[in-house]
Amino acid sequence: MALGTEGELTLTSRIRNTNSDGKPFTFTFAYHTYFSVSDISEVRVEGLETLDYLDNLKNRERFTEQGDAITFESEIDKIYLSTPTKIAILDHEKKRTFVIRKDGLADAVVWNPWDKKSKTISDLGDEDYKHFLCVEAAAIERPITLKPGEEWKGRLELSAVPSSYSSGQLDPKKVLE
Template sequence: MNSEPSSITLQSPDGASATIALHGGHLLSWLPAGGVEQLYLSPRSEYTPGKVIRGGVPVCFPQFAESGPLPRHGFARKLPWELVSQQQGKDDALAVLRLRDSDATRAIWPHAFELELSVRVGGRSIDIELACENLGDTPLQFTTALHTYLRVADLDAVSVEGLAGLRYFDAVKQADALQRMDLLLTGEKGVLDLDRIYYGVKERPLLVTEDRRQVVVRAQGFDDAVIWNPGPERCAQLADMPPDGWSEMLCVEAACIGRPIELQPGESWVGRQSLELA
């Protein structure tokens, strides 16, 4: 593993903390007050320019996966971000990072933009807010996700409530389907190999339960949600994941994929994902 990138640590007065890498504007760690690490970070992550960090919360922008002509998940997670501000309040701590267009980004995505990532941590919750402003003189369009890797101890004991009744696209089967009940991860082959985009989730909360631990995932501004786990076979093909890494994580991601966001010149968009240890 390469040495870790430049990062900042937020510490709230109650002991909650978060660590954010400037490389990719990437949330690496979330420790609720009195709790343990809630995010999965691969021990094989690469922290070198042009590479992506595996785990934590990567920022997918301006393209989710292979939904367009850009590199997979866009370029924001591969670029250095700038620290705008960092402060500690009475009950929380906050950091704001920024990414602006450059010659390199305009070469593959010809738009002037500014991204701001705000991370606020305190108590048993963390808020991750992503904002985009169109600084150019033509409309721009993008898809995006906060690719959140939740750490789990026993994937077979995990369920996700709040998805019942939603339609989703199964990228493994390349088919649309309907979620008829809560999502239970039973360890059966084909169930663990999960790659699903759930449409129209909007602001309904998702409850990720593992035995007595519950994480409530709420979103604002994001229409969709992605549930992802590579399973053992796909995980073995990922150079930056240990072979058993799949059993220690589940991605639950706030996303805008089905209906791309379009901004006219001067317009802004804001999306937020909040995680709370119940």
Template sequence: MTETTTFHDHHGQPAIQIQSPDGAQATVLLHGAHVVSWVPAGGTEQLYLSPQADYSAGKAIRGGIPVIFPQFEQKGPDRSLPRHGFVRNRAWQLESQRQGTGHAQATLQLSDSDETRALWPHGFELELTVSVSGAQLELELYVRNSGSTVWPFSAALHTYLAVSELNRVRLHGLEGHSYIDNLLNSEALEDHPEKSFSGEFDRIYEKASSLLLTEGKRRVQIQSDNLPDAVVWNPGPDKCAALSDMPADGWQHMLCVEAARILQPKTLSPGEEWTGRQCLTFSVA
């Protein structure tokens, strides 16, 4: 494998362009190890990134794939932490960038600092490895307890998928899975073989690690490993209009399908490690 390091400017943030020999590419910011673009070989952009996203230091970027750790909303193990944790708006470091004969990848790192310990008094090491090859985007989140205390965490890869029109989208693979509906504050079992969407939607599905999003002839297969929950979210027209970093019609052009560990947080003892993965595969029927 060959190794190269090239940084680009993305709205004032240093970015890494990952491109495999077959043309598949992704763009990752050092800010939050945030994937802001994925274009499969011979394909078009598959991620939604808000044209009004705020790239200021310390801000969370709307769209792409933010990394959520060690808390997910109010459902993680520590409700005193900021919403969705604190790693999505920290400066990560590039550990390595490589290109092989059939794929390309980059690994970014983040570890605890005085700033993070002021929020969460624990030692940790994180790595996010982003790989592209042909029609696939693979993300691997590695977590290690580098401190002296036991701690639990939640994690998610908060994937914003781009869609042409939300009402044309169908999401398959949820039938038979229990879910929490955050809008109704209720729990139920999904009985639809495919889900359609027309507005605000906010559910956490349990043990849903193999899903398929379709829109016309477009297909995006969503597979996860060790991230057993699936968060399906769309702000709908009213909440979207209230978001300063989204256009009013942005809700019609995205659907979050997130690989997550929320309902059963993971606990790591000093020296223990954990890895979760998500793989997205694009195809045309």
């Protein structure tokens, strides 16, 4: 783990197969990152538009994202596939953008339990769902398999940058470059 001079947080994970029996080791992986947001209904996620995803609320049925950004008005639990190395979470009220950069992690999970499910989660208050969003760098669709002695490395960098909206939207090209 490293904290950069601009406040960016970098997490690097290494997993090595140390099996002495010659057997491969297979796993999936996700950094479970929760982002504090002003109001989930005012947040946009950019960088995942037009991608295929598996919807965990529909038995992992495969769909293609249709919007120009992901916005929130109900529970979401999706695994976006073959995602770019950069994803942005735009928070209009806080005038800030979280930038997620990732390596070695092809997928991204987007999750928020919304009101009904949040009432069933013991460590969440009934209204807490309004103030967080999970966007997780992950390797899920294609599990990682390591032969004995092989090592996998995954890296996640998180940063928050000030932003302002113009006509209700940020220019995603500036954030995602």
